[in-house]
Amino acid sequence: MxxxxxxxxxxxxxxxxxxxxLKKKRSLEGLTMQVESGEVFGFLGPNGAGKSTTIKLLVGLxxxxxxxxxxxxKSITDIEMHRDIGYLPEQPYFYDYLTAAEVLDYxxxxxxxxxxxxxxxxxRMLKKVGLETxxxxxxxxxxxGMLQRVGLAxxxxxxxxxxILDEPMSGLDxxxxxxxxxxxxxxxxxxxxxxxxxxxxxDAEMLCDRVGVIVGGKLRGVGAPSEIVxxxxxxxxxxxxxxxxxxxxxxxxxxxxxxxxRYRLQVTEEELYPALEQLRGVGAKILSVAQVxxxxxxxxxxxxxxxxxxxxxxxxxxx
Amino acid sequence: MRRAxxxxxxTFREAVRDRVLxxxxxxxxxxxxxxxxxxxISIGIEELVIKSLGLSAISVIGLLIAMFIGxxxxxKEMDKRTLYALLAKPVRRWEFLxxxxxxxxxxxxxxxxxxxxxxxxxxxxxxxxxxxxDAVLLIAIYFILLKVMLVVALALLFSCYxxxxxxxxFTSGLYIAGLxxxxxxxxxxxxxxxxxxxxxxxxSYLLPNFExxxxxxxxxxxxGIPGALILQNTAYAVLYSGIVLLVAAAVFSRRNLK
Numbered sequence: 001m002x003x004x005x006x007x008x009x010x011x012x013x014x015x016x017x018x019x020x021x022l023k024k025k026r027s028l029e030g031l032t033m034q035v036e037s038g039e040v041f042g043f044l045g046p047n048g049a050g051k052s053t054t055i056k057l058l059v060g061l062x063x064x065x066x067x068x069x070x071x072x073x074k075s076i077t078d079i080e081m082h083r084d085i086g087y088l089p090e091q092p093y094f095y096d097y098l099t100a101a102e103v104l105d106y107x108x109x110x111x112x113x114x115x116x117x118x119x120x121x122x123x124r125m126l127k128k129v130g131l132e133t134x135x136x137x138x139x140x141x142x143x144x145g146m147l148q149r150v151g152l153a154x155x156x157x158x159x160x161x162x163x164i165l166d167e168p169m170s171g172l173d174x175x176x177x178x179x180x181x182x183x184x185x186x187x188x189x190x191x192x193x194x195x196x197x198x199x200x201x202x203d204a205e206m207l208c209d210r211v212g213v214i215v216g217g218k219l220r221g222v223g224a225p226s227e228i229v230x231x232x233x234x235x236x237x238x239x240x241x242x243x244x245x246x247x248x249x250x251x252x253x254x255x256x257x258x259x260x261x262r263y264r265l266q267v268t269e270e271e272l273y274p275a276l277e278q279l280r281g282v283g284a285k286i287l288s289v290a291q292v293x294x295x296x297x298x299x300x301x302x303x304x305x306x307x308x309x310x311x312x313x314x315x316x317x318x319x
Numbered sequence: 320m321r322r323a324x325x326x327x328x329x330t331f332r333e334a335v336r337d338r339v340l341x342x343x344x345x346x347x348x349x350x351x352x353x354x355x356x357x358x359x360i361s362i363g364i365e366e367l368v369i370k371s372l373g374l375s376a377i378s379v380i381g382l383l384i385a386m387f388i389g390x391x392x393x394x395k396e397m398d399k400r401t402l403y404a405l406l407a408k409p410v411r412r413w414e415f416l417x418x419x420x421x422x423x424x425x426x427x428x429x430x431x432x433x434x435x436x437x438x439x440x441x442x443x444x445x446x447x448x449x450x451x452x453d454a455v456l457l458i459a460i461y462f463i464l465l466k467v468m469l470v471v472a473l474a475l476l477f478s479c480y481x482x483x484x485x486x487x488x489f490t491s492g493l494y495i496a497g498l499x500x501x502x503x504x505x506x507x508x509x510x511x512x513x514x515x516x517x518x519x520x521x522x523s524y525l526l527p528n529f530e531x532x533x534x535x536x537x538x539x540x541x542x543g544i545p546g547a548l549i550l551q552n553t554a555y556a557v558l559y560s561g562i563v564l565l566v567a568a569a570v571f572s573r574r575n576l577k
Contacts, residue, residue, distance in 0.1 A: 015577070059407040062575040079409055087407035093400050095329070097336035109325040110408035154404055164407075 005162050005193035006035035006058065010067035013053050027053045029217045030067065035195050040188050042208035042225070043197040046300045050217040051197035052090055055166050058195075059087045071162055083111065086160035090167045090197075092151030096140035100131050100150050103139060104157055111158040125153040130179060144171040152180060156187065163187055165196035169203055181207060199300075201225075215303045228299070236272045238265045239287040240279055252278045266292060322410045323418040330392070330422020331429075339388060339426060342380050346434050349376055350441040357445065365445045370539040373438035374459055378535070380434065381427055381467040382494070388426075389474025390486035392419045397576055406576070413568035416475065420564060423471050428464060435460045452541035458549060459538035465556035466532040470494060472560040473527070476567040479574065496522075497529035527559055 011031040014024040028050040035041040045051045056062045058069055058076055074081035094103045101122055108118040126132050129149040139147065148171050156163060168184070169177045184207050187194050198204055204211050205225045212222045221228060240263050242253075252275065256263040263284075267275045272289070279286060334340070353372050357365045393416070396402040405415065438456065443449055473493055477486035503523040507516040531552055534544050 015575075056576070061403060061406055062577070063573060079411055082407060082409040085407065087404065089400060089403040089407075091400075092404060094404070095333060095401055097333055098329075106325065106329055107404065107408060110322050110405070110410050112321070151404065 003037055004034040005037040005039075006041075006069070006071050006195060008033050008054070008058075008067070008069045011054065011057060011064050011069055012066040013050075013057060013062065014065050027217050028057070031214070031217075031219055032067075033212055033219055033222055035193060036210075037193055038188070038191050039209040040184060040194045040196075040207050042204035042211040043195060043214065044199065044201070044204055044211050044228075045197070045214040046199055046304075049214045049300075051214055052166055053217075054214070055087075055164055055195075055197060058164060059085065083158075084161045086155035086158065086163045088148075088151045088155040088163075088165040088168055091144070091170060092147055094139050094147065094150060094154075097138060099136050099138055100126060100142075100146075100153075101135040103150060104154055107154045108157055113158070121157055125157050128183065129153045145173060145176050148172055149176070149179075152183065156183070160192070162193045162195070165194065167198060168196050169198060169200060177203075213299075213303070215300055216307055220303050234292045235266055235268045237290050237292045238267065238272075238275060238279065239263070239290075240265070240284040241287060243283045243285070250278075250282065252282075262287065320414075323414040323421060326405075326410075326415055326418020327421035327425060330419050331425045334388065334423065334426040339384060340430060340433075342384065343430065343433050343437070346376055346380060347437050350437045354441040354444045366442065367539055369438070369441050369445050370456060371535065373434075373441065374456070374463070374535040374538060377431060377434045377438065377460060378463045378466070381431055381463055382470060384427060384430065385423070385467040385470040386474055386487055386490050386494075388423055389471045390478050390483045390490060392423060392475050393478040393571065394481075394483055394486070400576075402576060412572050412574075416479070416564065416568055416571055420471060420475055420560075423475075424468050427467050427471070431460060431464050431467075450541075455538045455541060455544060458544045459534050461549075462532040462534055462552055465552055466529055469527055469529070469556050469560050469563075472563040472567070476563050476570070479567050479571040493527065494529060497527040499530075500526055500528040501530050528555070531555065 009032050011028060012026070013028040014026050016022070016024050031050070031054060043051050043054065053062070057064055058071065060076055060082070069076045071081050072084050074084075095106075098106065104122040104125060105118050108121060113121065123132075126135050129152055131146065131149055131153070134142070134146065139150065142150070148168070152165070152168060155165065165184075168180050172180060181203070184194055184196065188207075196207075208225055210223060211225050211228055213220045213228060240256075241261055242263065252265070253263065256265040265275065265279075276286065276289075350369075350373060353369060357368050393402075396405075396419075402415075406412065435457070438460075439449065439453070442453065442456075470490065474486060474490045477489045481489070500523050503519045503526075507519040507523075510516055510519070531548075534548075537544060
């Protein structure tokens with residue numbers, strides 16, 4: 001087995017639009033990246049960045065205009081590649097008239113499993129995703145979160161070596177999110193490769209060995225989540241309370257934001273210790289000190305703003 | 320083929336659970352009412368009326384199901400995105416199409432057989448016995464099944480690349496045109512323009528010839544149907560459907576699922 005589980009080279013996708021589909025909008029531009037075997041890789045980006053397009057190209061739902069990709073050494077155009085992958089579509093939807101057990105059995109049939117094997121796996125998967133008691137209910141009665149669980153179960157039913165999940169946390173409540181995170185970690189422990197897309201940084205930080213950031217159809221960086229976010233550390237935040245009837249807290253309180261009985265104060269790393277001294281001087285009770293990181297939204301916005309600035313500069317120089 | 324079989328079985332199950340077979344209740348009621356009242360209003364021709372009415376109902380119901388379910392076979396799966404998880408499995412797109420086709424044809428076959436049983440039951444009620452000549456009805460019903468199979472193939476083709484509404488227009492348009500294939504072949508000789516003659520001749524061979532499958536009048540009158548016609552119609556329906564499915568597979572194989 002090659003070291004890279006997923007190899008993507010110069011993958012490009014245009015979507016036609018307009019009258020007679022004569023115009024084209026580039027959705028993905030020359031994407032080149034690798035996902036190593038056994039790692040959990042997070043694909044980060046805002047909506048419309050090209051995450052789902054990349055995933056759909058990998059699983060053969062759409063076709064590239066240029067470039068190629070291989071999964072476990074097999075071209076994405078090779079039907080045999082599909083034996084080794086599991087795929088959860090974004091906001092999955094299944095046949096209304098089937099029960100969860102029936103839909104899983106249906107999908108298992110495409111992996112040439114025997115009837116006994118199918119029965120055993122379906123029961124095991126339903127238990128894993130917490131749908132054991134709802135196994136005989138038709139899917140039209142399922143909530144969005146329950147459908148997401150069915151989607152996850154069908155993706156890993158056949159023990160795939162590579163699992164590709166498009167927004168797996170979407171539509172789940174906190175318990176559901178926790179369960180999906182546990183399943184992803186379990187897949188990693190079993191040596192599976194997991195590629196999942198998300199726009200929620202905490203999910204990526206918690207689960208991923210590496211992340212790739214994609215904005216405007218272009219890959220903007222690949223690395224450990226801390227590298228991506230660490231670049232944007234924006235100082236320190238002090239959370240504190242003031243004693244009732246204490247000395248006048250003075251100017252430092254003017255800079256803080258009050259929420260209930262608590263105050264939040266943002267300072268630079270250099271200002272941290274002097275600020276703590278001042279707060280101690282007025283008898284403040286320090287509750288926590290934490291590093292302030294840029295949110296993923298800010299990070300994306302910075303990238304988008306940089307793109308716009310570059311486009312504007314090109315336009316001006318063109319004139 | 321096993322994978323196409325799985326899709327076919329699922330399509331059949333969907334149709335059954337979607338209450339498609341409820342039309343049988345309507346057919347049964349129609350046959351019962353006809354059987355009870357036909358004696359009073361059509362003295363001496365009860366048998367002909369029951370046979371004609373039964374065959375017409377089987378044909379119309381079959382065509383309606385083939386068109387209205389057929390045009391949504393692929394479109395619905397794309398629109399609801401149920402196809403996404405499936406096509407990530409080791410299943411080829413043509414296997415999926417073949418399965419959808421097979422599933423609807425299976426549904427129509429079960430439906431048609433049930434209606435045929437109803438027709439014979441009504442006939443038995445009216446005549447109190449069945450004759451050997453009544454067996455010709457089975458051939459007429461078989462031809463109806465071949466005809467609706469061809470309609471399913473056409474509906475499936477249009478379902479691969481257009482909306483259900485347009486697909487219904489295209490499929491029904493082709494069906495109606497296909498009823499006039501013989502007329503196109505004869506009318507070309509009375510049109511002086513050689514270009515139009517060539518066009519009509521070409522169209523008459525290109526369009527599906529649905530008129531060939533219509534032996535309802537002969538069957539209702541108990542007239543025999545030549546074995547050669549059975550073979551010819553079977554070969555024609557299988558070949559034409561096969562070609563249409565090949566075109567559908569070619570269209571669908573490069574379709575982007577957005």
